[in-house]
Amino acid sequence: MKSITYGELTFNEVCEKIKIYTGRDLKGQYVISVGTDSQNIGGITKVVSVIAIVKKTKGGIFFYDIKKVKRINNIRQKIFKETQCSIELASQVMEYINKNEIEASLEVHVDIGDQGETKHLIKEIVGWVMGMGFKCCMKPDSYTSTGIADKISKKGSKVC
Template structure:
């Protein structure tokens, strides 16, 4: 994974950075969320998965991973693939949270909403996420996927 602050680090280091960040202010409320967005360019689909840690009213940190896959042409398949990437990462993060007794909300952010082409998939995707025991956030509340991951996937955000 990568971080603008910490550079290239592995998942265990990400977990350690999250733990340290939360321990600095144990009295604040936290939301940890996972989300994925993708962009198809030059025959590949760039999948960007993000873990964000928000210290409510006091900022936050995030970590991201970029994977290139064979270009996905179908919007339905693209959204299901993004969700699968998010859920795979969410399961790992949830295990870390549980193991380290971290007190925070935990959400999976999906880059879809009631306005747009993907609204017909809401019931399926949301049911899948909730069925795995996660809180599911969609636009306009899915900032991890629809803002952070979106900016990285489209290279609007200056990342290394």
């Protein structure tokens, strides 16, 4: 994974950064969110997964991972791939949070909403995420997928 602040990190190093960040203010309210977005660029699909840690009203930090997969043209398949990546990453984060007794809520942010071409996927995607035991946030509240991951996934992104 990568961080603008810390550079290249292993997943375990990311988890340690989460522990340090959430341990600075034990009275603070922290939200850890995981989200993924993807963009087709040439013959590939660039898939960006993000872990964001926000201290309510005080800002936050984020970490990201970029994968390149065979081009996905179908919007349904693309949303399912993004959600799968988010659930897998959130499961790993949840395991770490539980083992280390970190006080933070965990959300999965999905790139769907009740406007546009993804509205017919809401029941399936939200049901899947919630069925896996996570709180599901969608547009306009899914800032990790629709904001951070979206910006990094764009072709001209300076963050790579």
